[in-house]
Amino acid sequence: RAVSYSMVKAKRLPHIKGIEETAVALAKFWGVDEEMARRAAILHDCTKYWELEPQLATCEKYGVALDELEQTSVKLLHSKTGAALAEHVFCEPKEECEAIFSHTTGKAGMTKLDKILYLADYMEPTRDFDGVERLRKLAYENIDSAMALGLEMSLEELRQNGIEPHGATVSALEWYGKDKV
Numbered sequence: 001r002a003v004s005y006s007m008v009k010a011k012r013l014p015h016i017k018g019i020e021e022t023a024v025a026l027a028k029f030w031g032v033d034e035e036m037a038r039r040a041a042i043l044h045d046c047t048k049y050w051e052l053e054p055q056l057a058t059c060e061k062y063g064v065a066l067d068e069l070e071q072t073s074v075k076l077l078h079s080k081t082g083a084a085l086a087e088h089v090f091c092e093p094k095e096e097c098e099a100i101f102s103h104t105t106g107k108a109g110m111t112k113l114d115k116i117l118y119l120a121d122y123m124e125p126t127r128d129f130d131g132v133e134r135l136r137k138l139a140y141e142n143i144d145s146a147m148a149l150g151l152e153m154s155l156e157e158l159r160q161n162g163i164e165p166h167g168a169t170v171s172a173l174e175w176y177g178k179d180k181v
Contacts, residue, residue: 014126015045015124015126016041016042016044016045018124018125018126018127019041019044019117019120019121019124020038020041020042020120021124021125022041022119022120022123022124022125023037023038023040023041023116023117023120024037024038024041026116026119026120026139026140026143027113027116029140030112030116030143031112032112032113032116033113036093036095036096036113037113037116037117037120039086039092039096040086040092040096040099040100040103040113040117041117041120041121043082043085043086043090043092043096043100044079044082044099044100044103044117044121045078045082046082046085046086047077047078047081047082047085048078048082050074050077050078050081051074052072052074052077054081055074055077055078055080055081056071056077058081058084058085059077059080059081059084061084062084062087062088064080064081064083064084066080067166067167069164069166069167070166075104076104076105076166078104079100079101079102079103079104079105080101082100082101083097083098083100083101084097086100095111095113096113098111098113098114099111099113099114099116099117099118100117102114102118102168103117103118103121104121104166105166105168105169105172106118106147106150106151106154106168106169106172106173107168107171107172107175108168108171108172108174108175109175110147110172112143115143115144115146115147116143118147118150119135119139119143119146119147119150122135122150122153122154123135123136123139123150129153131149131153134149135149135150135153144176145176147172147176148173148176148177151169151172151173151176152173154169155169155170155173
């Protein structure tokens with residue numbers, strides 16, 4: 001796993017270390033395997049800086065199906081290729097790979113580990129945006145409500161920036177329900 005640090009830019013390391021700390025703390029609080037959370041956090045962005053072509057080639061190599069939006073978005077692809085590397089190169093358990101796979105968009109019916117990685121990525125200590133403190137507090141009170149809030153904030157940010165949200169994010173928010181925010 002330490003080799004994954006060499007795959008990212010140095011400026012990304014505080015973010016990755018922040019996610020690792022946050023994921024471990026959330027895992028401990030919610031009764032999830034802390035080492036699995038740690039490893040998923042360390043590996044979650046291992047392909048973040050790959051160009052589009054290597055991302056697409058990796059998805060093809062490992063049989064990762066992509067929708068139309070994912071075929072043109074490095075931001076969306078890195079979670080898919082990161083999960084593929086975690087599984088096929090780093091030999092991580094399926095649960096970790098699934099968490100990495102959905103850490104960018106979220107999805108309906110997430111496991112606790114999936115939720116922990118998604119939330120840790122969004123609220124780790126280097127993150128600073130309106131509502132992050134509320135999200136950090138909620139993550140230790142009601143993880144599903146924290147997911148609803150995080151997804152809602154993510155969708156709002158995408159809309160403000162004129163970016164089409166991925167269907168998985170919309171489905172995830174429907175799953176967790178706006179009423180939980």
